[in-house]
Amino acid sequence: MTAQSIVEEYTSTHQGSRELHERARMILPANGATHTARILDPFRPYITHARGSRKWDVDGNEYIDYVLGHGALILGHSHPDVVTAVQEQVAKGTHYGDNHELEVEWAELVQGMMPSMERVEFFSCGQEANLMAIRLARIFTGRSKVLRFSDNFHGWADELVGAGPGVVADQVTMIPGHDPDSLEKVLATGEYAILMLEGGGAHMGGQIPWDADFVRTASTLTRKYATVFLIDEVVTGFRDAPGGWQSIIGVTPDLTSLGKAVGGGLGVGALGGRAEIMGALTPKPPPERFLAHSGTWNANPLTAAAGVAACRLYTDGSVHRRVNELGAYLRQRGNRALRERGLAVRLYGRNIIWIYMGSIDREPPDDTLPPTRDVQELVAGAQARPRLCLHLLQRGISTMAARFFIMSVAHTEEDLDRTIEALVDSLEAMVDEGTL
Template identity: 55%
Template sequence: MAVIDEFVKSHPKSRELHERALNHFAAKGVTHVGRIWDPFGPYMTHAQGSRIWDVDGHEYIEFRNGHGALILGHGHPAVVKAIHDQAIKGTLYSASHELEIEWADLIKSMVPTAERVEFFACGQEANMMGIRLARAFTGRTRILKFEENFHGWADQLVAPRAPGAVNAEIKVIPMRDLRILEEELATGRYAIVLTEGGGAHMAGQVPWEPDFIRAVGPLARKYGTVWLLDEVVTGFRDGPAGWGGFMRLEPDLTTFGKSVAGGMPAGVLTGRADIMGMLAPKPPPESWISHSGTWNAMPIVCAAGIAACKLLKDGSVQKQVNEMGACLRQTGNRALQESGYNWRLYGRSIIHTYFGALDFEVDDAGNPPTRDIKKMLAGSEEKHKLGLYLLHHGIHTHQGRMLILSVAHTKDDIEKTVDALVKAIRDAVADDAIGGLPA
């Protein structure tokens, strides 16, 4: 474990902070499960563009990008200016203001299915309201969701029997079996069916089969179930109309988060006026849903969201980020292939790592080198270890599982990343931390 020992030795301040944090935060000293590293991760001090720096003075090429929120990179000048200018004018009015209308106008101009817009503090809140609306609208209670699809940690959003969750009304079905989907919907008991944009885990570690996802809307409609497309990650990453627009889907409800607010905390629910009309106060009291929320449409978040959406509206940012993703995928896979390692990269603007048997090479669209879902999800321990080796080589990834791109990444960043990737695998194989060569 030579490299891990070196990592520990060269990150003394991070180690000290990690030891302090263990006294406060129950989840191995971190404040988000996705921030756990073994033995510990770097503690960051500042970030700009495609770079991030830690307390021990190390610089990393940044591929976590705010859990996917920062498609514009760290500290985009237009977003920083909007936040700064609004901070001076007031962060929270707890009253109506013009910025919320301007942000909603922009979102509606980008998303063809957005007849109405509602703002929340985060993505999962928007999903929870989607469920509540669907239940009130249909008069049904059951929730249908798909394996591996993530929508948040609340009771209604996690798998049945998750510790502490009361969620007997949820059924989870496989991602690729239309017969099971139709059988369930045909029971006429489901208020809502939820799907992640792109596929399961951050825009498609397990991508949807296009024919399957295109069948969800018509089937849901046939059986009177509301379809919610969760674009919290994909929203405005794949194009100005989201992944749904890119795939020409027509969900009843769509949720956004992350990129939609330029890196500030927010969730957005858009969709059909008749369903969202359940939020309009009318007698009797039990005929409508009351939506409060201290942070709804707070001016400083709206200002950042407007700045971000203006930049995302014409699609040029997404085009550039997707091209950079293709560049990372192609040059990375060429180098991995030449080195003989059974690792591959796939995906679009969020690149997923793959470790295992290669059924075929990654294609131009960035599909994984297998159709087997278990294989796509395998190797998380090896990926985590690779993530630490990548840190040692100056690359900050999502635990070695994902490299999330932003418009700030350059060709030079990509070349350095590919070089570091091959070196990190070489070192990890030499240390016996991971396997590396095909059987």
């Protein structure tokens, strides 16, 4: 097999997608895609519909889906409770531009699961919640600087990325994670309004996992130096446990941002935390300061209907137990197959299962953890991943750039067995073609 064969094979079975990609390239500037993660050489499939753990493209190809709406769909595609709630709501009106009961119930459900969220505010997406966290922290502390960890992702707005082409973020300081001494040195300047930390670890819930002791230290240090502590649970909130990742490590942040799963599959963000910090949003007579918050789509009835339907299913923890169980099944059986076939690739994680392509220093008995602590190795495989993604797509497995497999309650053990087979087969094909 030559390195070109898979591209030719894929293109021949995805002619409808190829045609749409050609059209898209003329109008959508990101090489025809609408999100950087959806760019692939030669192109990703164009999807027509999805249900449960599956989605189908314009050429009739079926995929077991592990992209799952960028991690939002812990219930799988088109969960019946969410479909019913949205269908009923669309007939009753998508936007009243007014208050409604669903937003109250939604906030109560969120707070009931995450008690650190004494007050809750809704947004259109996760990054908006993070931007509001920065503003609230500035008002609360009277300071302007933002402290965050390199590799952590919080959205694409200037202060959330910190640096990059066209970015102006002169109040943002980025420090490496995992080093309590350098964290204390920076916090001790007393200049920082907020410390932001991505729940689980850097990248989608923990490609570079946090050591829980470091997070506990970070929480203690923020209290010592009067800096607001935010845990960004946009990915991990309502994915790891009803109480979020914070409940697993036993840390109570001042503020928590949510997104993805809290909206049941529709676009959403939420921010919650200590009433005295969130209180800047409460109207007050001058000269006291009142923070206004607009946003056309905040808690719109359609998203709220989906969010309430989904959150009702999260409260007893059964969804989280199931995705963690499926995650364990995939990584344990997957690692066994990879070892047996002599492939230097491993799987790790909780319910988002990472494909590790770096060098293997250790085989941790608890394979929720990666085979190394070396950050560079954890993110290795930049060249090989797009190629692996293509091989997996051709075998009916949809991933986001072959970085991870996201679990949902709609997946079955049979789906996972097929996925392991496809993964091993893809990697062996890559060895043959000389791309691994």
